[in-house]
Amino acid sequence: MMMTKTRLILLAGVATGIMLQPAMALDAQAFVDRVAEVYKTIGYDLEFGTATLDGDTITVDGVTVGLTQMAAEDGMEPVVIDTELTFSGVTEGADGSYKAASLTVPDIDTDFAEDPTGHLTLSDIRVDGIYVPAGDTIPAVAVLQLWQSASTGKLSVTRDGEEVISIDSITSNTTFNPEQGAAALTDLHSTFAANNIRLDLSTVGEEDASAGAVIEALGLTNISGNITQDVTWSMADGHMVINEAKFDFPQVGKINLKADLTGLTPAVLDQIYAMQAAMAASGDASEEQAQAQMMSTMALMQGVSIVGASVRYDDASLAGKLLEFFATQSGTDRATFVSGIKSMLPALIGQAGIPALTDLVVPPVSAFLDNPQSLEVKVAPPSPTSVLVLMAAAANPAGLITALGLGVTANQAE
Known part of the structure; x- marks a missing residue:
């Protein structure tokens, strides 16, 4: 009987050891090394301090955040975060991936x-x-x-x-x-x-x-x-909808960007990442390489289409204050200043040599100057139109207006 109990205890210990083995196999340094490797893909150069494991929690003695070579050429200096980082609930998958429930950083002061x-x-x-x-x-x-x-x-x-x-x-x-x-x-x-x-x-x-x-x-x-x-973003057709990208300052005004695009699939992003990596590896590109990169970019854009987009500004007070300010600077009153701008608008827009653009822009901008409430620029092609087609249409600006379904409105409700 005693022998049977002893065997049961031993078997239970072995079973417990087997169940705990994956957690014990977790390696803190391997985890942070993998994090650094993955984030290099999107342009970050991470140098972690010493990593320590305690159960499923990994603490790291700070990190230096830099940018990979291509981004670093823009003069960005690495940022040193000299504080403890705590990754909690870390697990390793059978395929070598990792998950962590959370990362917390002490308050910065x-x-x-x-x-x-x-x-x-x-x-x-x-x-x-x-x-x-x-x-x-x-x-x-x-x-x-x-x-x-x-x-x-x-x-x-x-x-x-x-x-x-x-x-x-x-x-x-x-x-x-x-x-x-x-x-x-x-x-x-x-x-x-x-x-x-x-x-x-x-x-x-x-x-x-x-x-x-x-x-x-x-x-x-x-x-x-x-x-x-x-x-929102659907992967199958790369349909991305920016429902809003809003900067709302009630005392000043509100700007809101909306866009509806298709063709931004993961496959397209993979090609973009590959191009970026190749450009970074090649350093200063020759004229031939630059042309090849441009052609590759144009080929990518062929699959990306614009369904619609808009930029809308709703004024709270800024436009009126700007008109008052510049009128005072000009030594006149606001009404006279606005009349002067409106009289110059047709000539200013007409410099583009596109009568259709003048007809499109001058009336709504004039209405906004008279009574600044809102001004909106919309793009609504008759059907989804690829970016490459629009680039080609730019050679004929008047045709581009039609291809884009370009519209400008003032003082209309959202």
Whole structure:
């Protein structure tokens, strides 16, 4: 009987050991190395500090974030994040991929400039639903699924102790269909929001007196608002709809961009990534290489079509204040100043040599100048039209207006 119990205990221990083996096999350094390798695909050069494993939690002693060679040529210096990074709920898949439930970063509270003193605080930094794909080549469909959500609490920037920028919170969320990590991703929905942005521009004049005077005259010393974005994207036909990309500052005005495109499939993105990698590897391209790259880009654009797009501005006060300001600068009243602009519009637009454009633009712009409410530019081709076709149509600007279904309206409801 005693022997039987002993055997059962031994068997239970062996079984427990087998079940725990995958977790014990997790390697902290291999994880961060893989993260760095994957993010190099999208242009980031990450150098992680020492990584330590505790159960399914990996802590990392900071990271230096740089850009890969092609991006670095633009003069961007690496950013050193000298604080502990905590990846929680890390698991390794059978194929060598990784997932992490979350990444959290301690609150930032640091000076970044001396004269004048600049100070930055940022709280509640986290990323949830992290996916690190396996494989020597990272396909675009995997890149699109690297994380599910990211958020921060309040961001505050002070200048000599006075707050000049603050944002209550920043959130970004993506939902995937089917679940994150699927090779056959069907579609995704992504949202972004920077909530309650507040800007104090009263100190701009200390650096640039003329700019400060303009800001003061326009009553823009303190402004606030929100930035939001909403995007849906279907993989099969590359149908991307930007439902909104909105900059809404109620005391000033609102700008909203919308777009409807097809053909932006993962296969097209894969080709774009391959071209970028080839350009980075070749360094300074010869004239022949540059031409070949241009031809490749044009070939890619043949499959991307515009269904529609629009940019709309709704004025709250800015347009009227600008007209008042420039009228005063010109030594006249607003009505006279507006009449002068309207009289010059046909000649200014007519310089393009396209009568149809003058007929399209002058009436709505004139109406907006008389009564600034809204101004919208829309593109609505009769049928989805490839970017390449539109590039060819540009040789005949009058024909391009028709091909684009270009329209300009003023003071109309959304």
